[in-house]
Amino acid sequence: MKYQKHALLLALLLPAVAMAQMNGMDMSEQFAFGQPAQESAVTRTIHVEATDTMRLKFDSMRIRRGEVVKFVVRNSGQAPHEFAIGDESFRKEHLLEMRKQMAGMEHHDVNVLSLKGGETKTIVWRFDPVKSKSVLFACYVPGHFEAGMYHRHVMLK
Numbered sequence: 001m002k003y004q005k006h007a008l009l010l011a012l013l014l015p016a017v018a019m020a021q022m023n024g025m026d027m028s029e030q031f032a033f034g035q036p037a038q039e040s041a042v043t044r045t046i047h048v049e050a051t052d053t054m055r056l057k058f059d060s061m062r063i064r065r066g067e068v069v070k071f072v073v074r075n076s077g078q079a080p081h082e083f084a085i086g087d088e089s090f091r092k093e094h095l096l097e098m099r100k101q102m103a104g105m106e107h108h109d110v111n112v113l114s115l116k117g118g119e120t121k122t123i124v125w126r127f128d129p130v131k132s133k134s135v136l137f138a139c140y141v142p143g144h145f146e147a148g149m150y151h152r153h154v155m156l157k
């Protein structure tokens, strides 16, 4: 009887443990271009403006591999915009994902900020010291990337 209770408990718990592990994997997802970081580790702050003329304007574009950068991103327009930190493989994934979705739907990727018109948000990012050679900053709201709303940055060593 006791054994059966334990077996039942295990059966109930196992899926929860498996799910927790899966969530854990998602949380620690590693991109070649880096990962989210703590505010206390920030070595540089860069201001970015997202505009309705489909541009991402940076006040500084000198980022070294391994740096922890705080991006303060302001959507100065009225349309929604995104600020995504990525690379070519992320772009391919993300564009596909966006095509499947309705326009205007928000994302919750750790490397993407979704901004309504007039909004300001921040993201702290640690660029990989070895693998973050070329980083693609972009807005993937449908049509925006195609209209030139991106910036390719070759990281300084």
Ligand SMILES: [Cu+2]
Pocket (backbone or CB within 6 Å): 050, 054, 080, 081, 082, 139, 140, 141, 144, 149
């Ligand atoms: Cu945009």
